[in-house]
Amino acid sequence: MAKSPEVKLAIFGRAGVGKSALVVRFLTRRFIWEYDPTLESTYRHQANIDDEVVTMEILDTAGQEDIQQKEGHMRWGDGFIIVYDITDRGSFEEVAPLRSLLEEVKKPKNVPLVLVGNKSDLDHIRQVSTEEGERLAAEMACAFYECSACADEGGTVAEAFHELCREVRRR
Ligand code: GDP
């Protein structure tokens, strides 16, 4: 039997956008309110995606790394999720620079990428519209999901991870 494919996924985005909450939601289907913000962790996870067992190694970055550490994480990864917080415009403005750095580090390779706008449960204090997220994703030619790590009714969080795995496998 062929060895099941392994993909290395790294999660980027400003501190506080909910990277750890999203990873924990994906792995446990639960929400944990407080997660050490300085912690950087890797997890292994197996999932059946399109009738194929895929092993993921997931790196949850802290979001406060210096440039050398960021570049190291980017070299390590096969695919990337960039997360912003829909209630924090500054976190949205950090997406494009992260993408540029990714392109720079991975060139001339195409970078499998998914854009996630998190905290969609906080629509009443939203600072970034869904359309802006969609437009940015179109510019970056990547998939886009708005989701909530704490109220993930439709399973959108898992969908984002699975789509990234597909994107990596397509390359
Ligand atoms: P990280 O620094 O990107 O890893 O962010 P964390 O996962 O530590 O989350 C930062 C804060 O945002 C914590 O207080 C979380 O409880 C909160 N948080 C994360 N995701 C959501 C979400 O989807 N909705 C809401 N309302 N809060 C969230």
Ligand code: MG
């Ligand atoms: Mg974290």
